[in-house]
């Protein structure tokens with residue numbers, strides 16, 4: 369790092385957030401982006417009008433408390449408004465959570481690989497990162513995570529379903545783990561993709577929160593609601609933790625259009641869930657087809673499928689997909705493919721058949 373400005377030296381150590389690539393063009397082929405776990409279907413009918421209507425006075429700041437959205441989320445989750453904290457995406461809620469718990473001399477425990485922001489946020493707070501490798505089937509290693517907790521630990525992050533590998537955290541393993549966590553240590557359950565999960569044994573975040581006051585449930589409108597561009601998510605937390613979160617989130621972070629769009633989508637959550645389950649059915653078939661071709665695909669519970677590959681094979685897979693105008697996400701240990709149009713998934717299967725097929 370240069371010496372021109374007084375930036376924190378820790379910046380040199382920050383892991384980079386690498387966003388999913390856009391698809392490369394290929395002659396005669398419609399390009400598809402399967403690299404960011406976005407919703408691939410058109411928005412719910414009428415929702416664009418609601419968003420546009422709410423954004424008609426861009427000169428005015430939005431309601432800083434997102435009062436009506438908070439009330440709707442509280443009613444939906446059957447919690448009090450004092451337990452709901454909206455933010456500019458789940459990312460902002462996660463960031464706030466690290467802001468109120470971590471500093472130099474503290475530690476954070478999280479599974480790895482998992483959502484890329486976890487180590488970035490930990491680095492930003494100067495905390496010690498205790499990344500616990502996943503088990504070979506892509507699940508959290510709860511024994512390993514429990515072993516990493518000590519007096520310095522202030523935050524534990526769980527991801528269910530886990531991005532990028534796919535499995536949900538099961539209720540039984542979750543309860544066993546929580547019994548090992550000191551009650552003053554905050555545990556975040558990142559449920560960004562919970563609406564897509566079909567595993568009957570998956571932990572239900574809000575129910576679990578009622579049993580564990582140190583649990584913070586983190587959710588988003590970016591995935592199943594298909595509103596990633598609006599930037600709106602929320603946390604559900606004990607009022608004391610929620611008050612702390614509100615102290616650090618950016619004021620006016622959730623725009624008027626985002627508040628209105630999220631409210632409309634939540635009012636029509638039945639439609640959202642039907643679409644999520646349709647995507648889940650496509651995911652299950654796609655995952656099975658890839659397994660039948662010889663790919664190593666763990667249990668997939670989000671709107672994406674993970675193919676475990678060594679480094680060279682992952683590069684070859686990503687490149688072959690790019691040559692078919694399909695962007696997939698290569699990460700350490702494999703390739704993640706978001707569920708998208710049938711045509712795009714067919715092309716990925718063709719790549720798998722050629723590179724891995726037995």
Ligand SMILES: Cc1ncc(COP(=O)(O)O)c(C=O)c1O
Pocket residue numbers: 404405456457458459460483527531558560561587588589590596599600601
């Ligand atoms: C596991 C997980 N958590 C949180 C997020 C953040 O979502 P957003 O900030 O768009 O709500 C993502 C986004 O990809 C994610 O995969």
